[in-house]
Amino acid sequence: MPKITYVAVDTTERTIDVPVGTSVMRGAVFNDVDGIVAQCGGNLQCATCHVYVDESTLDKPEPIRSDEDAMLDFTACPRRPNSRLSCQLKSSEALDGLIVHLPERQK
Template sequence: MAKITYVEHGGKEHVVEVANGLTVMEGARDNNVPGIEADCGGACACSTCHVYVDPAWAEKLPAVDDMEEDMLDFAFEPKPGLSRLTCQLKVTDDLDGLIVQMPEKQI
């Protein structure tokens, strides 16, 4: 289980324990964290679970694959190296302490 901090665009933090095997998106959805819409349900077919990962975590996460990279092109104000789709981040003990910030809006 990993403790993940979701930061709303306005700065409000939600610290949530997410079970291993779920995605960071499912952790937000299951705990009613606002700012992650997840319209496609985690199929990597939209960009409505887009976040900015804390810079300290950017190099610790698995690499972005081609499908995620394509979907990030549709995200609101993506930031190279920091933008990720939370549906593509599987939770493991290694993600304990992860901090993600939601963009101003999801599109």
């Protein structure tokens, strides 16, 4: 099962086994990771599952799609080149070892 590491603002890390096909957002919600609000439940409508993909694992996710790219303009914390919506990152063997940093706030 792919392991995803979530890094809190205070640098606390939690590595979680996220089943293949499950979003990185749902992996966080199902495991009570603070910092992922997921207000819309993963429907690409709220940007409250914003994460920063660690520079060392930027090559792991699929390229960003235009609808996700547009929604990233509405994040509570500044958008960066490595910003992604965790609801759009589906767990796969290719994502094993992915590291995501949580922003200071989601709303």
